[in-house]
Amino acid sequence: MANKDIDITVRTGTVHALCGENGAGKSTLMKILYGMQQPDEGTITVNGETVTFNNPADAIARGIGMVHQHFMLADNLTVLENVVLGAEKLYGIGAKARAKIKELSDAYGLNVRPDVLLEELGVADRQRVEILKVLYRGAKTLILDEPTAVLVPQEVEALFDNLRELKAEGLTVIFISHKLGEVLSVADEITVIRRGTTVGTVEPAGTTTKQLAELMVGSELPTPETEESTVTDVPLLKLDGLRLAQTDLDGVERIILDDISFTIHKGEVLGIAGVEGNGQSELVEAIMGIRALNAGAIALDGTDISHVPTRRRREAGVGYIPEDRHRHGLLLEAPLWENRILGHVTEKPNSRGQLLDIRGARSDTERIIEAYDVRTPGIDVTAASLSGGNQQKLIVGREMSHEPKLLIAAHPTRGVDVGAQAAIWDHIRDARREGLAVLLISADLDELIGLSDTLRVMYRGRLVADADPATITPEELGSAMTGAATGHLEHTEDSAEDHEDDAR
Amino acid sequence: MTATMTDTPPPAAPKADTERTRSGRPLGQILMIVAGALLLVAAVRVITGANQLTSDGQVSAALSLAVPIGLAGLAGLWSERSGVVNIGLEGMMILGTFGAGWIGWQSNPWLGLLCGIGFGVLGGLLHAVATVTFGVDHIVSGVAINLLALGTTQYLAKLFFTDGKAADAGGNPKQSPPVDSLPNFDIPGLSDALHSLENHHWFLISDLAGILGGLVTNLSVVTILAFALFIASWWLLWRTPFGLRLRSCGENPVAAESLGVNVYKYKYAAVAVSGGLAGLGGAFLALVTSHIYLENQTGGRGYIGLAAMIFGNWRPGGLAMGAGLFGYSDALQLRNGGQTVHALLLLLVVLLVAMAGWKMYKKAHWQGGISLFVGALVLLWYLVTDEVPSDFVGATPYVVTLLVLSLSAQRLRMPKADGMRYRKGQGK
């Protein structure tokens, strides 16, 4: 049951926020509003008229436009083609359409160029193309699904300015998010959804993040803060001068990793902040051995592993929580016990010699399910039937079960419900206490700041800044992430006072 | 070839600051390559004395064999541009040959042509039902269609061509009775002038004359039709809303669905057109290349067409070039092939040496060394023999296909969602 008894009223010309944690039912609700799914019961009323949406075209015809969280854009087509697709009758596909796009782009400050191939655009630009898409179709009500998930604080502000401009022109914005601080700063009204039902509608003036959080999960949101330092002075992972460059088809050389060097000690969590696409994924792949480097050395616990194949690195004690678990961490159509073997097929208890030890793997899978609270009826179900949070818990359990010396955690709580998120943070904290070194890559600045002992910022393949997680704020990190600040980031007291209440 | 759809794709990384628009290679570069190729071929002809290399007869035969390959490639293009891989082209071509022969001998070749197209469309619809509605893996479905098409045509041929009137007219279980021809024509004046120019055997000028002469002599109406279809396909797919929607289904069907495009409808349309084009290619084989339906007539041209499509980077222009190349190699077995293929060996040596030089320049020493070694072997073969045995001449198109595919894997950009099993309602 994804949604039940949802009652929401949105007033014209306002920004109305919908809050709920992952898995609360927000996405399903939006799919219904946009016509991609039909409700089993209930009605939708637009401007006083009851309507039914059988497909997105009906919703579009009623002036409702959806800006998706995962962009609905085709890389190999141009911006113009992406915008006019499905709406060719409005302004054709040629000069008139181009003119209209320019007009909308100028009117709302979106800065969109029609003839660029979409794969050239970065994340924030793509989002603006999505917004332009719905405006082009004459939307009067915009639905934005988690729009700030991939933006740095500065870009979030730019987006909110765009939204305020839309509001000023009389458009309505429905805004889905689980980032309470942002919601409070831009919304006129907030409706909270929990477990598929609306639990209340409040105004931002009369509430705090704490109260919102309680409405959302029934208790305070867990924080990733850690207490005492467990950092030792024994280096575990040492990166020295990593360099990776790629020459693409046009002969342009792009530098992906530029002289990356750092050391992680036992018991230390090193967090790397950065906008996606600045080399973090490639760095992780290089440490794992999936990607070859042009130069540089990697040493694990004193041994040089720069040319050691991936399998041996994992056997040597590198645990890996991939950022995209469906592509790199799981076999979706295989049973859980086979997924337990994945990545560690040469190690006990999965195999003995060249043969698999199926019984050993199965019983160990049962142990992991107990210990890591993976909600599943059994170990023979496929990984695809588990929720995101439970899949991630299984992966964490699997990696921790081989007593890693180094844990690479890339976006470990992305797409994971609050309960699983708290559990994963607990496991990382526990392992830290036991001397585990952790490389943490995340877009969740609160998670980074809360869990890390050391904080670095990566921008265009270089480590451009470092910060003290005990004092730094997300905004200060954000400016380094967009290249506006470098070096050691000093926390200044002025910025702290303004934002004390809405952080966390 | 198959891709699996997964959840939550991470947002794409931003590329370099230089923006790229949609053009392919600049026109100047293309002309230079063509000019260079002409010079090279002309030189080889003069050195080896194999005048058939650029004779108008050879080029004309090449064109007539390029048409079925090109149509098969175009069929593949339509299908893959909408995201459906169509390995079943061979089977749809077979259906086309049968349809053309069956109706063609009973009435007239024009109806045969239509029937060939119709049978191909049926095959395409079957593939569409399996892949689009039921979500079967595209390659598996294609292979199944090939099996079914072969079995069905063998059965029907036995049924219709073994007794009665058909047998009297020359039919048997492996072939239909002969069909009347479709009109051919020359472009008046031009053909004769070019032919006499060619007979002078002058370096480059005669070669050009031969090539152009082949392109304007003895053209079948179906060839003209094929040309028109190529141009129409380009225009439809890249200049109309219909084409934009179809291509979006092959690039990001989930996005297309979210914008109100009926993805299933476009995939069905594309695959049906694909079947029809393949059927036309088969009909061409049955009505123009020969005048009967013959078992195994297609000889793998469906697959060669797919190779031409890949070579052409899923665009009609490149596909036509690829079809021309493969058609040329296919036609060699028809006309004094042994000597011509022998001459082509020398051409291959030159290309291999050039590639070796290029690889060495790029510091890829191993690959350069291998190219040089293979080039030396081919040169040895060339010097030691006078002509290539006929069995091997028949295999030339397949060898050429392999070589071309192996050497040209670089700038390929297939439709992003090609081969993806799409289900309605996958949008997030």
Place this chain on the structure above:
Amino acid sequence: MNKLTQRIDKERLLLAIAAPLLAIVAALVVTTLVILATGKNPFDAFSDMVTYGTASDSQVYILNKATTYYLAGVAVAIGFRMNLFNIGVDGQYRIAAFFAAVLGGALTTPGWISIPLIILCAMGTGAVWAGIAGVLKVTRGVSEVISTIMLNAIATAIIAYLLQPGKLAELQAGGTVVSTKPLRSSSYFFQIDTGPAGELWGFIFIAVLVGIAYWFVLGRTRFGFDLRTVGQSESAAAASGVSVKKMIATSMLISGAIAGLIGMPTLLNDSHQFSNDFPTGIGFTGIAIALLGRNNPVGIALGALLWGFLERTTNHLEFQGYDKEILGVIQGVIVLCVVIAYEVVRRYGLKRQQQRVGAELAAQAAAPTEKQEVA
């Protein structure tokens, strides 16, 4: 917890059988309609097929044919498990059998030396021929579908060139058959005499061994696990430490080696030479039964038996006035229907599993269990 998994397994088994059954029923329906359309009686045809097909001499014939088909199915299935489409099995087995026959004809050693040599030669040739496609895929990204088909045609050309009197073959039987030098009788593989029903080819035991090895290696070894992982998700396999390129090349080699065995029953138990009427098209049979048997060693065996049965009985139908070419139609319909049926069944099964998992989890959440006390 165990009860549910048991129930899931039973349901999965039922679903697994449902698809091929559905396909066969569909093929029966289509065949009935086709025969009716030609004005003949389908039920007479079916009863003839059943009586003739179950006679003891048919059984031996079917088992012999099935031996060859089984090997073809396993060769193709190895590729399928890796998401590789080795359509080239057809060319691989023919060129392998050809060179093995040439070697066999030249050998004068006793059987226990020459037979293994012949088999190894066949496996090696098949592996090399498939390896070309594998290497092209791994180094140049050439689709193995197209490259193996091209290699099939090239293999045909090579065999046509070499199978001529004076080259590697000789003229026989009054000048109508061209063939390689026949094997000496010491190189014949053993046969089991079943009396009037005929000779059962001993190679069937090798086929069974191959099937067992296929099951064991893929399901019970580390290598097999890695192989199946690459077939399910290349990205997950790479992250787990498998060298995807090496695995692709290796599995093409293995697939080709097994393909090389396909011609061995005919060569060692039947014709003892490679002539221009050596059976062709078995590669496509292999694809069909691998699809039908869903890459499962037992399923492929059942598919091979079915194919042998169909071939034997439709041949006989010719004498009853029907067209034996109906076989091609039956086979084609079965294959197409079975792949559709598998997909339908798979989707249904996934949906059912998600429903059951959801229901079970809801039930667990509602009823407190001992698990919650362990905190």
